[in-house]
Structures are given as C-alpha cells and as structure tokens.
Amino acid sequence: MCGRQRARRCGRGGVIDGSVEARHVITNGRVNGDILASGRVVLGAKARVRGDVYYDVIEMALGAEISGKLVKRPPTAVTARVAAAKEAT
Numbered sequence: 763m764c765g766r767q768r769a770r771r772c773g774r775g776g777v778i779d780g781s782v783e784a785r786h787v788i789t790n791g792r793v794n795g796d797i798l799a800s801g802r803v804v805l806g807a808k809a810r811v812r813g814d815v816y817y818d819v820i821e822m823a824l825g826a827e828i829s830g831k832l833v834k835r836p837p838t839a840v841t842a843r844v845a846a847a848k849e850a851t
Contacts, residue, residue: 774808781813796830 776791783798790806796813797803803817807825814830822828 774806800835 774790776789777794778789778792779794781795781798782793785799785801786803787797787799788804788806789797789811790808792810792812794812797811797815797817799815799817801817802819802821803815805811805820805822805826805828807823809823809826811826811828811830814833815828816833816835818835820832
C-alpha cells in the first residue's frame, strides 16, 4: 500500500501492485488494487485498474478500463474509510 500522499502518478507502462491512496491520482498505466482519492482521479487512455475506485471527481479518457466498482465519495468519507482500514491492520 502506498503511503498517503497529496498526488500520485503512474505513467504509461507503469504498474502499481497494491492500493493507491492520495488526494489526486493520475494514471495511464496499470493499478492492481483499489484507488482511494479524496479529490480527483484522472485515467488516461491506456489506464487499467483492477480494483475499486473511490473518488470525488473522475475523468476517464476513451479506452481506460476499470475492473471494479466506481464509488463517488465526499473527501471526508474516503478519509474515514482509509483510517478504519489502517486501524484494522
């Protein structure tokens, strides 16, 4: 799991194995895990996500793929979910 960051990027051809947690997430690569963003998620045309995407605002280019759920959440709800998950581990 990536640590909490303000923004996280994964370029074309990049791979992240595990969940991504940040205020903003921008990817044109592959994410094998959930995306938990309290702000914006931007998925480029080559983006492939195998997991759920929690977002406040999402932008997807034609060709992006998500194998999971899209969950619209206000920023505070995402933060609470992440805090609960950390306490459980």
